Amino acid sequence: AQTVTQSQPEMSVQEAETVTLSCTYDTSENNYYLFWYKQPPSRQMILVIRQEAYKQQNATENRFSVNFQKAAKSFSLKISDSQLGDTAMYFCAFMSGFGANSKLTFGKGITLSVRP
């Protein structure tokens, strides 16, 4: 079974600075997908970024980028130029790439606070 570990329960960053959220996972599969979801105080789950394991290039979405280290099974999220609206809980998630298995396995999440 796959596991996703987010070892930092909370982080804080000054507005406009850069912060990196860590995530590690464990799987025996070679083909899979990784995601970061954001959950603001509204509770809505929002997809931030995704990475296909077969792609060597790290995914980027505006101020959000990942550092995907497949051999180390590490998938960290970097938020540049942090904004107050980035304050939220962030979840790392894993999805198997095999067949019809679309199930997401989530980490426990990390609470990010952006200070003005």
Add this chain to the structure above:
Amino acid sequence: DAGITQSPRYKITETGRQVTLMCHQTWSHSYMFWYRQDLGHGLRLIYYSAAADITDKGEVPDGYVVSRSKTENFPLTLESATRSQTSVYFCASSESAGNYEQYFGPGTRLTVT
């Protein structure tokens, strides 16, 4: 309105009562999911469905029942609610299998007293 909706948004019930949480999506997505979110556990999959009349267990299915008679609806029933089922419940849907984004509903906060 288009999208994925859940009802009710908040529910308080007593131990032993039956409760049904509703989920409706307007995209005709094949896949639908139910997760529960608890402090310290992140989101955990309860049940999922690949199509109408096809459902399967997730990580924490005990005490829950689902059905999918229509593609757009995926109700979750707690047959005899327990305090351990106090949680926030999220429904999600995706177009297909594999690397397709899952779209989440707004969640239902359920309290069992």
